[in-house]
Amino acid sequence: MSTAELSAPQAPTEAHAPERQVPAAAAVEERAAVEPAERIVLGQVEFASRVGDQVLLVGWHGEESDLGAPERAARAGRLDARSLSIPHTRPVSLPSGRVGTGTGFLAVVTTAWPASPVVIRLGRVSLLVTPEQLGNVLVDVRALAWEGLGGIDVERRKRAAAFLAGAVTCAPDAPFRRQLSQDLHAVHETLREALPSVQIAADQPRGLFVDQLYSLDDSAFYVRGWVRDTEAELTSLVVVSPEGATSDVLPGLARYPRPDVDAFYADDGAVPTAERTGFLATFVLPAPSRLGVGWKLELRNAAGDAVEAPAPPVLSDPLAARTAVLSDLAYDLAPDAPFLAAHAEPALSRLVAHRTGPEEVTAVHTYGTPVTAPEVTVLVPLYKRLDFLEHQLAAFVSDPAMRAVDLVYVLDSPELSQLAVQQAEGLSRMYAVPFRLVLLRRNLGFADANNVGARFARGRLLLLLNSDVLPDRPGWLATLVEAHDRLPDVGAVGAKLLYEDDSLQHAGMYFDRPEGSALWTNGHYFKGLHRSFPPACVERSVPAVTGACLMLATDLWNESGGLCGGFVQGDYEDSDLCLRLLQRGLRNWYVPAAELYHLEGQSYPDELRRAVGRYNTWLQTHLWDAQVHTAMREHGAAPEL
Numbered sequence: 001m002s003t004a005e006l007s008a009p010q011a012p013t014e015a016h017a018p019e020r021q022v023p024a025a026a027a028v029e030e031r032a033a034v035e036p037a038e039r040i041v042l043g044q045v046e047f048a049s050r051v052g053d054q055v056l057l058v059g060w061h062g063e064e065s066d067l068g069a070p071e072r073a074a075r076a077g078r079l080d081a082r083s084l085s086i087p088h089t090r091p092v093s094l095p096s097g098r099v100g101t102g103t104g105f106l107a108v109v110t111t112a113w114p115a116s117p118v119v120i121r122l123g124r125v126s127l128l129v130t131p132e133q134l135g136n137v138l139v140d141v142r143a144l145a146w147e148g149l150g151g152i153d154v155e156r157r158k159r160a161a162a163f164l165a166g167a168v169t170c171a172p173d174a175p176f177r178r179q180l181s182q183d184l185h186a187v188h189e190t191l192r193e194a195l196p197s198v199q200i201a202a203d204q205p206r207g208l209f210v211d212q213l214y215s216l217d218d219s220a221f222y223v224r225g226w227v228r229d230t231e232a233e234l235t236s237l238v239v240v241s242p243e244g245a246t247s248d249v250l251p252g253l254a255r256y257p258r259p260d261v262d263a264f265y266a267d268d269g270a271v272p273t274a275e276r277t278g279f280l281a282t283f284v285l286p287a288p289s290r291l292g293v294g295w296k297l298e299l300r301n302a303a304g305d306a307v308e309a310p311a312p313p314v315l316s317d318p319l320a321a322r323t324a325v326l327s328d329l330a331y332d333l334a335p336d337a338p339f340l341a342a343h344a345e346p347a348l349s350r351l352v353a354h355r356t357g358p359e360e361v362t363a364v365h366t367y368g369t370p371v372t373a374p375e376v377t378v379l380v381p382l383y384k385r386l387d388f389l390e391h392q393l394a395a396f397v398s399d400p401a402m403r404a405v406d407l408v409y410v411l412d413s414p415e416l417s418q419l420a421v422q423q424a425e426g427l428s429r430m431y432a433v434p435f436r437l438v439l440l441r442r443n444l445g446f447a448d449a450n451n452v453g454a455r456f457a458r459g460r461l462l463l464l465l466n467s468d469v470l471p472d473r474p475g476w477l478a479t480l481v482e483a484h485d486r487l488p489d490v491g492a493v494g495a496k497l498l499y500e501d502d503s504l505q506h507a508g509m510y511f512d513r514p515e516g517s518a519l520w521t522n523g524h525y526f527k528g529l530h531r532s533f534p535p536a537c538v539e540r541s542v543p544a545v546t547g548a549c550l551m552l553a554t555d556l557w558n559e560s561g562g563l564c565g566g567f568v569q570g571d572y573e574d575s576d577l578c579l580r581l582l583q584r585g586l587r588n589w590y591v592p593a594a595e596l597y598h599l600e601g602q603s604y605p606d607e608l609r610r611a612v613g614r615y616n617t618w619l620q621t622h623l624w625d626a627q628v629h630t631a632m633r634e635h636g637a638a639p640e641l
Contacts, residue, residue: 039125043102047148048134049141051183054168055109055134056141057081057120058148060102061127081107082167083122086149086156106149106160108167141183145190157191162286164188165244169287181243181290188244195298195308202265205231207277208299210311214321216350218288221314222321222343223249224328225297226258226277228265232303239311241285242294249281254339256280256331280328282343292316322351322568329614340618345566348615352445352565360452362417362441367424368434374406376481377457377554380465381449383412386420388467393431399474407435409467410453414440446547447563447573454554454562462557464574466548468599472498479594480551483539491586492552492578494545495594502531505598506549508542508590509575510635511628519621520628522575531595541587543631547574548598552581560584566623572616579624582631 043061050056086104105122119126139147149160164187168180198208210225227237237250258278295311315321325347331339382389389409396402411420417439424437438453450464461481471477476495484493497506504526512523522544526536547563560580563573578588621628 040119040128041125043105043127045127045129045133045137047139047144048137049139049144051141051168051180054180056144056164056168057107057109057129057134058105058144059127060104061122061125079109079118079120081109081120081122082163083107084160084163085123086152086160104152106163108164142186142190145187149191154193157193161188161191161244162246165241166287169243169245169289178290184243185291185294188242189294192240192244195306198299198307198309205229206299206301206305206307207261207265208237208297208307208309210295210297210309212324213295213311213314214324215292215314215316216282216318216321216347218290220282220284220346220350222280222282222325222347223297223311224278224280224324226261227279227299228261228277229299229301229305232301232305234299235302236298236300237279238298238300239283239285240296240298241287241289242291243287243289245285245287245289247283247285249279249283252281252342254280254331254343256328278331280331280339280343282347284346318351322348325351326568326612326615340615341622344615345619345622348568349566352447352568360441360444360448361438362414363439364456365421365424365437365439366434367428367437368432370434370436371404371406374404374459376461376463376477376551377406377408377454377459378402378463378465378477379408379410379450379453379457380467381410381412381446381453382420382467383443383446383449384416385467386416386423389420389423390427391470392467393427393433393435395470396433397431399471399477401474401477402433405477406458407433408438408453408456409435410438410440410449412440412443412445412449414442445565445569447565447567450547451562451565454557457554457557460554461551462554464547464550466598469497469548470597470599472595472597476594476596480591483589483591483593484551484553487587487589489585489587490552490589491556491581491584492545492550492588494542494551494588494590495549495596496531496536496590496592497546497548497596497598498531499600500597503527504529504531504533504536505600506546507536507592508540508588509544509546509578511543511575511632519617520625521617522572522620525590537592539589539591539593541635542590543582543588543628543635544575544578545588545590547577548600549594549596550574550577556581556586567616567619568612571612572620575620576624579627579631583627 041061043059045057045059047058048055084106086106105127107120107122109120117128117130119128149157152160164184168184198204198206200207200209206229208225208227210223212224214222216222221239223239227234234250236248237253238246238248240246255276256278257276261277292314295314296308297311298306298308300306325344328339329344380392396407409424411417413420420437420439424435428435436456438456440449440452444452454462461484463477463480480493480495484490487493494506494508496504499505505524506527507525510523510525511520513520524546525542526533529536560577562577564576567573567576581588
């Protein structure tokens with residue numbers, strides 16, 4: 001039988017995606033006197049609107065201070081506001097009775113609706129406002145945009161729209177956030193100056209089309225499409241979110257051939273262009289967007305021409321986005337490729353960023369009686385192939401040492417949770433090997449599944465073990481423990497791994513640059529030779545060992561930050577970890593006396609592994625080129641057999 005638990009030892013996690021700075025709600029502070037530096041001015045709030053827990057204000061303030069304002073302000077509360085100055089061109093009546101020019105403002109206040117007079121800080125000045133004033137000018141957000149801002153010129157309307165998109169959407173996440181985005185979309189549509197719609201025709205010099213737009217998170221997106229202009233050089237290609245946030249993707253835009261587009265224009269005798277018409281880009285908006293429809297791209301050229309094109313609905317499927325980015329690697333594979341550095345890496349890093357908070361674990365089931373003080377935690381991610389669970393338990397049952405370890409399985413296929421629990425119940429009764437089964441809320445991938453599972457580790461040593469690795473005979477784990485505790489400057493320790501025909505799959509790892517390539521790939525010493533090949537039977541330090549069977553101290557794992565989530569789908573995370581250990585002055589060791597069989601990559605299709613490998617090879621080189629050079633100098637060149 002099993003027992004379920006939801007708690008685990010909490011280890012610090014490293015945030016791999018940059019945090020969005022969210023301003024705290026402005027607090028109302030009662031003060032006995034006005035600071036000498038504060039400048040209180042009179043003015044007028046002409047329109048006010050509530051958007052979620054925000055208050056939007058549009059109005060003006062004068063350039064003269066009112067002699068009575070400081071006394072009244074001393075008894076009022078204080079509110080901070082994000083504000084934008086919008087100078088008016090129309091005359092306003094100043095308190096002195098003269099007619100002057102006021103300074104218009106657009107302010108965003110994050111607060112409860114005030115019930116008493118308040119002083120709202122607008123940059124260097126402060127405006128005294130009463131609840132009655134606000135109540136008398138309260139309108140909906142569309143009316144505020146049209147009546148309060150619609151009359152200003154185009155450039156100031158653009159500034160106002162950008163200000164609202166950036167200021168209002170920086171509010172903390174809350175249930176109203178989608179409504180907030182919808183309101184901002186309405187404001188933006190009111191304020192924006194629509195450009196002519198692009199016409200896709202063979203006799204038109206300009207063309208712009210968006211094939212797909214993928215969401216990476218609330219602020220980052222990946223776009224595919226094509227663009228051409230045979231009359232003038234492009235000066236900007238701006239993506240506009242429904243809320244009004246913008247990003248010019250033209251600088252650094254990745255371009256690639258689109259024969260289909262070129263054929264469309266060539267067939268009708270259009271002037272050919274030497275420019276590669278396809279484009280790909282990862283971009284980050286200055287403010288998050290939560291709406292899937294209403295996106296646009298705006299094209300401008302050096303001749304002053306401008307058109308816009310709609311974008312299709314945003315695709316929010318992370319797996320589809322990852323597949324799209326990986327498939328686009330075929331367009332640019334050079335080691336210094338701008339697409340890889342500027343677009344693929346930022347996109348994939350966000351898609352595979354660590355998501356290892358406690359909320360990712362839905363349940364932990366314990367089978368059998370846990371060991372009181374285990375020396376080793378054996379950590380095994382399970383992905384799709386639940387039959388591997390039985391294969392391993394059937395092999396472990398004949399090894400007495402496996403009854404004394406802390407054995408943890410992490411199910412990285414949440415859709416199989418119910419079936420996995422059912423099978424684990426029966427296998428526990430059959431084999432009587434104690435283990436725990438960690439159920440995840442979603443698929444996290446190889447790195448994060450291990451990172452989550454490691455939080456539950458209770459042993460002083462941690463062994464990462466693939467689910468398709470099976471021991472040749474009992475005693476392998478004790479051999480690894482003995483070697484770990486004996487070897488000098490130990491970082492990671494790896495075993496000899498074999499194919500089913502007794503040929504070598506792993507006898508330590510090295511780094512190699514194939515002829516004609518600038519990228520470092522991972523190689524396995526003596527791969528394919530017989531397990532008894534003499535050099536493969538020598539214990540030695542190596543540049544890296546495979547994560548299929550890798551032991552290190554649990555404290556060292558925690559200090560090193562676990563496996564890096566920047567790599568995709570279990571290809572190079574192990575060598576990245578080993579390189580970090582080398583950087584700390586430690587050594588990685590190959591221990592041939594511990595022998596296991598490795599089925600290698602049975603959970604992933606070959607075509608996906610090839611695409612993933614292309615990206616991970618580039619990323620490893622991008623991150624570790626100098627360190628790999630050093631490691632290979634110290635360990636010698638790859639063997640020539």
